Amino acid sequence: MKALLIDPEHQTITQTEVSDIDDVKALIGFDTIESDAIGDQGDRLFFDEECFIRGTSGRFQIDSVIPVAGKGVIVGVLDDGSLSDVKTSLADLTDRLKYQ
Template sequence: MKALLIDPEKQTIEAVEVEGREDIARLIGFDTLESDEIGPDGDRLFFDEECFLRGTTGRFQIDNVIPVSGKGLVVGTRDDGASLQDVVSDPDALRARMKYL
């Protein structure tokens, strides 16, 4: 599935392929995953649930969603996040909705 990897330290958004939650954890760097819905089309932002406890560097925020520390991954979902699918957002549209903190 197509996904978008956000690296706030480098301030980049990179298109990547994921097969499942194991790939999400590998790309983010931690297996304590949390996610928030970031749009009406099912896209969700996955991030390290303990990102602020770890003191991870680099922070960003999409729209009014709580800020995230460390890498995040935007993946399309359905069934309220239970099933993964290709991301709907494109990098430029996502970049316009983000700010680095």
């Protein structure tokens, strides 16, 4: 499935592929993940739940969602909880994202 990887330390957004939630965890670098809905198309931002406790470098914020430290992955999530292709475009995300 198509996903978007946000790396705030390098201020990059990269389109990538994931097969399951384990791939998302590997991209983020931690098993303790949380997610927030972004937009109304079913996309969710996955991030390290303990990002501020760890003191992870690099922060970003999408729209008015609480800021996140460290890498984040955006992927679509269906009603049954399974992952699907991200709907948010790279250009749209670039306009909505702020590095801190």
